Each structure stands twice: as structure tokens, then as C-alpha cells.
Amino acid sequence: MRSYFLLLFLLASSSIFSQKKIDNTFLFPIDIKPSVSGSFAELRSNHFHSGIDLSTNGKTGIPIKSMESGTISRIKVSPVGYGNAIYIKHPNGYTTVYGHLKSYSKKVEEIITKAQYEKQSFAIDYFPKEEIQIKKGEVIGFSGNSGSSGGPHLHYEIRDTESEEPLNPFMFQDIIKDDIRPHIEAIRLYPLNKDSRINGSTKPINFVAVFYDGKFHLKGNPTIKVKGDIGVAIKMLDYMSGSWKKCGVYKLDLYKNDTPIYGWELFRFSFYESRYLNSHIDYSYKKKTGRRYEKCFRDPNNKLSIYTNTVNDGIINCTGKDHLKFIAKDAAGNTSELGFNIIADTKSYPIVEPNKINNQYKVNCKEDFKLEKENFSCHIPKNSLYKNEAIIIRELNQKSKENNPIFEIGDSHIPLHTSIELNFNCPDSTNHEQLCIASVSPKGNLYYAGGNFNDGKLSLKTRSFGKYTLSKDTVPPSISLRNIPANHNYSTKGIIYFRISDSYSGIKSYNGFIDGKWCLFEYDAKSKLIWCKLDKTAVVKGVKHSLELIVEDNCNNTAKKEYSFVY
Known part of the structure; x- marks a missing residue:
């Protein structure tokens, strides 16, 4: 019997370690002691983080090594984004990416400088036609703070060469240590239709989590009565050993009475689907409060491929008493658990109908929507929204600081997956060279949004709802x-x-x-x-x-x- 349980333990351990050690031929790209400042698939603004960030202790110029032999497939230089970056294609089917470099090695520097002079441009996305061989462990550049970096560090990725999908680099190495479990901060419960309630309320309610007895619990062990269809979201984060930088959680599962009903695992994702993060989280609540909750119920147009064990898209209907349980894991296998009960509310409530608002339009997320007014038009293509929304579109009875009409196009707390198109009529006397469209802040400040002039109209493609107006820029840099x-x-x-x-x-x-x-x-x-x-x-x-x-x-x-x- 003892041998039987030992065999089970070894098999379980083997599956864990085989998952982690996918390819042990990769070198670690940097020789200093690793301190992770950003984890794979961490939730960022409008996207999942596609690699691991390694802090370089506030210093630049630390040698960066190729993790495996291969050929340079791409060199990209930009004043934003990854800054100075290099991509190396390896025979094992993977491509490694190294970003925010201060500079390249002499060999790489000569190649990219020649290409920049040929194109007469600093910013360049260069794909070498000739094979540029790189040896395993060869220094390819030096760590820096280029591009949109917030401080000196190395951003590195491992991608599937064929699909170009980023994979979790933590699973390819043994250098980064992590023995800290994920931290669950709170949950948020949502009534999902007009007759749903959470403790009698038609609005979402937050419940704080605390840790004791080896698990997380809801503070005060509250009674939670629910009626109709409800959804649950969770606020959590993870730390790694030796670092107080907040990182993302690798895997989450939600159980109802010990049956899995919703979950996700962040081993890989596609860049084209990264913006679905805005549907994965409670986008509106994040915009209003700065607090990020990950939803465990799925919007109709959320096409993320990370989800597992989804039952009824995570929508819960309680008819008696149900036990809900979250199990959160980081990439090292450290686990946290939070359980709580919900009870069916049998009380009858009056149906609350939404107030009718002028110039509000019901937009089906699966269909095109077009609206033409006297001074402007709006086109919301199908699949721009993650769910059906009531959108206010109107010209306001107020002027901008430049005395131009202001147009309200939806609510900035509603996320857009793809661009909508706005068109504004322009006065004939306007100097169209310096004309633009600006977004209007709640305080009335104007921020450049863009725009192209054509056939008497200024057009803008944008992925943000909000207030817009015509504007001018007459001041040179x-x-x-x-x-x-x-x-x-x-x-x-x-x-x-x-x-x-x-x-x-x-x-x-x-x-x-x-x-x-x-x-x-x-x-x-x-x-x-x-x-x-x-x-x-x-x-x-x-x-x-x-x-x-x-x-x-x-x-x-x-x-x-x-x-x-x-x-």
C-alpha cells in the first residue's frame, strides 16, 4: 500500500515537473540573480503581458545572452514599445525575444545601423534576408530602458515560431524561484439581469477576503442571498520569492459544489486576442476605481482561448444552497483556496425597469450599427462590443474651449475591441492642414485624438468611447x-x-x-x-x-x- 501511494506521488510530481521543464536546453538570458518585476500574461492596460520582466537593479548595460543557437529573424528599433529589441529563431521550434535593450552587440549594431541609413529612419522593423547566425550564450546586446519601459529591465519572451504565440517562459527554466502562494484580496458578485439580486440589491457587491487556517475566507463569514442569474469576479495577485513586485496569477478554477464551472490557464495566448482582456476583467469598475477584478462569467463576444471547464459561461443560478470555491495557482504550483456559500433568495422583488434616456440606442454586439446626424455620423462595426449595450450618441448643448460643438459618443467606461468610425462636418473656412479631432475630459480639457480630412469631413477611427470635438493645432514643436x-x-x-x-x-x-x-x-x-x-x-x-x-x-x-x- 505504501508503495502504491509513493507511486501516485511520483506520478503527480512527474506531471508537475514535466509541465514546468518543457525545454531544458535554454540558457537563462542574464547572469545576475533574477528578480521578477513582471510575470507572463500579467494583466496590463488593454493587453496581457507577453513575457517576463527581469529587474536589473536600476542598472543598464548588463550583457544579454542568446538562450539558444539560432538565426536573427527580426531587429526592431522604436522610440516606444519594446525600444531596441531582437528576435532569434531557434531550430527547436521556438523564437526568443529580448526587449528594452540599451544597445546591441557590435555584430548586430553594424547590421541595424546600415539598415537605418538605407531607410533613412531611426525607427525600423528589419527582417534580415541573409542568415545571421547566433551561438548559444553569445552576447547579443546590453540591458537598458529603451522604448516604453518604466525603469531598467530586460523583457524576454519565448514564442512558438510557427504560430507566433507567446508561451510562459517560467515553464522553460529553473533559475527563477517562487514559493509564495497567490494572494486573494476580494470577490465581487453581480446581478446579471433585471430580476437578479445580491442581498436584495440590483447592484454588484464586494466582499473582502482574509487568510487563516491555511485558506482564504470571506471576512466575517457573511450571509450571501442571491436571486436569479449571478456572476462572480475575483481580485487577486501573486508575488515571487525575493520580489515585492505585483505579478499575475497563472491558473484559476471556480467550483460549484465541487464541480468545476469556470476557469483559465495562462500558458499561451495569441496576440490578436490579447485585447479581449478588457472583457476578461470588469473594465468599467477598473476605469472608475482603479481596482481590477477578473470575471468568472463570459461575455458573448469574449473569444479568449484561455478558458477551461466553462459551464453556462460561468453564469450561476442558485435554487437552494450552493458552495462556491476558488482555487488559484501560480506557475510554480503554489496554491490558494477561497470558499463561501450562497443561498437562494425566495423573496419577491418589483421589476426595476431602466430609465428611458433621449438619444440612447440599443446596440447589438453581433450586428453593424450606423447613425447619421446633421453634423456627425457614427459607425460601430459588428463585434466591436463584447456584449449588447445601450449607447448614448448625441451633440451636447455646450461648446469646447475652442468654441466648437461637443459630441458624446457612448460612455468611456464601456470597452471597445475594434475601432469605431466617427465623422464630423467641417466649416468651409477651416485650415484643414491643422485641423484634428480631440477627446474632451470631464474637466473640459482637450487631448489630441487624430483624424483625416476627406470630402468636407474629418474622420477618426478610435477604440475609445467618450466626448469628442473639432480642434486645431497651430503651434510647432x-x-x-x-x-x-x-x-x-x-x-x-x-x-x-x-x-x-x-x-x-x-x-x-x-x-x-x-x-x-x-x-x-x-x-x-x-x-x-x-x-x-x-x-x-x-x-x-x-x-x-x-x-x-x-x-x-x-x-x-x-x-x-x-x-x-x-x-
Whole structure:
């Protein structure tokens, strides 16, 4: 009998470890002690995090190694996003990605610099035509803070080369340690139709969780009476050993009377479905409060592939007394449990009908919706919404700070999966070159949204409901020289820095010329710094040179800066 139970334990352990150690040939990409600052599939704004973030202790310039032999399939340079990134395709069927680099290795740097000069662009998405071989453990670059990074770190991914789907890198390594269980903070119960109730209320109710006796419990062990169809959501997070950075939970299952009815597992996902995160969470509550709850009931147009064991899309109808239980796991297998009871409410309640509102339209999420008014039109394509919604669309009886009409197009707390199209009529006297559409904040502030002029109308494709108005940008970007050396002699510094910014529509393009020839300027959007490394140009030392920097914003306003220097 003892041998039988030992065999069962070994089989269970084997399945756990075989799941974790998918491919032990991968090296860890960095030699310093790992500290995870972002986990795979962590919930971010509008998307799941597609890799693991490794903190570099506030430092940049740490060598980054290729995790396996392969060939460079892509080099991408951008002032936003992953910044300096490199993609390496491996014979084992995987592609590894390394982002936010400060710089590339000399071999890679020469390749990408040549491509940038050929295209005459700093931002470049380069797919090498020739095979560039990389050895396992070869240094391919150095850690940094480029792109949209919030601090020095390495973002790395492991993707299925064929499908390009990101996979959970935690399952491919043994270096990152984690012995901390997920932390469950609270749950939220929702009445899902007009005759549903939670403790007599037609509104969602939150219940705080506390930990004791090895499990999580609802604080105060509350009595929860429910009527009609209800849904449940959970607020939780995870930590990893040696780090206080908040990470996401790998796996969740919801049970009703010990039968699984809803769950998900975050081993892989597709980039095209990542935005469904806005349906996976309570988007409206997150926008209003900043608190993120993951729903355990599914909207009709939520097409995420991560869900498992779904019964009736997670919608619960209690007719007696039911025990609900959450089991949350991280990628290392650490487990947390929360259980609670719900009781059927047999009391009769009056049906509450929603108030009728002028200019409110019922939009079916599975169908196209078009509305044309005198001064504007709106098109909501099918599958833009995750569920049927009542949408207010109207011209308001108020003007913007620029004395233009304001149009209300839906509620900003309702998420959109794909873009809707808005069209606004333009006055004949308007300078259309500098015309744009702006979103209007609750305080009346205007924020550039975009827009294209065609046939007397300004059109905008947007994935945000809200208030919009016509606007103008007539102010060109600003350019200022930074760190000026004595006599403008850069023989010691070797780099010329400028700061560029735009107060409204934002920077669209930037080009620098030395002695009339295009030269490479690198740009970091978050710091607004742009710089030219003179050793990457054809300048002659000891000779006076002329430099011209041209910056254009999104409304075609242009600024120029001319400068003389010696190298």
C-alpha cells in the first residue's frame, strides 16, 4: 500500500515537473540573480503581458545572452514599445525575444545601423534576408530602458515560431524561484439581469477576503442571498520569492459544489486576442476605481482561448444552497483556496425597469450599427462590443474651449475591441492642414485624438468611447540643444543631444542632416531626448560642420534648428 501511494506521488510530481521543464536546453538570458518585476500574461492596460520582466537593479548595460543557437529573424528599433529589441529563431521550434535593450552587440549594431541609413529612419522593423547566425550564450546586446519601459529591465519572451504565440517562459527554466502562494484580496458578485439580486440589491457587491487556517475566507463569514442569474469576479495577485513586485496569477478554477464551472490557464495566448482582456476583467469598475477584478462569467463576444471547464459561461443560478470555491495557482504550483456559500433568495422583488434616456440606442454586439446626424455620423462595426449595450450618441448643448460643438459618443467606461468610425462636418473656412479631432475630459480639457480630412469631413477611427470635438493645432514643436560643450567642440563628448517636444498633437517625424546629408538621430519618446552619435556619421574631425534638425508634429507644424559644431 505504501508503495502504491509513493507511486501516485511520483506520478503527480512527474506531471508537475514535466509541465514546468518543457525545454531544458535554454540558457537563462542574464547572469545576475533574477528578480521578477513582471510575470507572463500579467494583466496590463488593454493587453496581457507577453513575457517576463527581469529587474536589473536600476542598472543598464548588463550583457544579454542568446538562450539558444539560432538565426536573427527580426531587429526592431522604436522610440516606444519594446525600444531596441531582437528576435532569434531557434531550430527547436521556438523564437526568443529580448526587449528594452540599451544597445546591441557590435555584430548586430553594424547590421541595424546600415539598415537605418538605407531607410533613412531611426525607427525600423528589419527582417534580415541573409542568415545571421547566433551561438548559444553569445552576447547579443546590453540591458537598458529603451522604448516604453518604466525603469531598467530586460523583457524576454519565448514564442512558438510557427504560430507566433507567446508561451510562459517560467515553464522553460529553473533559475527563477517562487514559493509564495497567490494572494486573494476580494470577490465581487453581480446581478446579471433585471430580476437578479445580491442581498436584495440590483447592484454588484464586494466582499473582502482574509487568510487563516491555511485558506482564504470571506471576512466575517457573511450571509450571501442571491436571486436569479449571478456572476462572480475575483481580485487577486501573486508575488515571487525575493520580489515585492505585483505579478499575475497563472491558473484559476471556480467550483460549484465541487464541480468545476469556470476557469483559465495562462500558458499561451495569441496576440490578436490579447485585447479581449478588457472583457476578461470588469473594465468599467477598473476605469472608475482603479481596482481590477477578473470575471468568472463570459461575455458573448469574449473569444479568449484561455478558458477551461466553462459551464453556462460561468453564469450561476442558485435554487437552494450552493458552495462556491476558488482555487488559484501560480506557475510554480503554489496554491490558494477561497470558499463561501450562497443561498437562494425566495423573496419577491418589483421589476426595476431602466430609465428611458433621449438619444440612447440599443446596440447589438453581433450586428453593424450606423447613425447619421446633421453634423456627425457614427459607425460601430459588428463585434466591436463584447456584449449588447445601450449607447448614448448625441451633440451636447455646450461648446469646447475652442468654441466648437461637443459630441458624446457612448460612455468611456464601456470597452471597445475594434475601432469605431466617427465623422464630423467641417466649416468651409477651416485650415484643414491643422485641423484634428480631440477627446474632451470631464474637466473640459482637450487631448489630441487624430483624424483625416476627406470630402468636407474629418474622420477618426478610435477604440475609445467618450466626448469628442473639432480642434486645431497651430503651434510647432519645440527644439532645444542640451549639454553644450565649450566652443561647441564635441571631440570629447562624441554625442549631440537635443530635447524635442510638442504641446498638443505630438511628434510625427524627426530628421537630422549634417552638412546636408541625412544622419542617424536616436530618439527616446518618454524622456523627449534625441541624439546623434558622431562616430556613426561621416563627419571629419577638426572641421566645422553644420547640423539641421527638422521636427514635424501630427498636424503638419514644422520646427527647424540649425547648429554649427566641431568634432
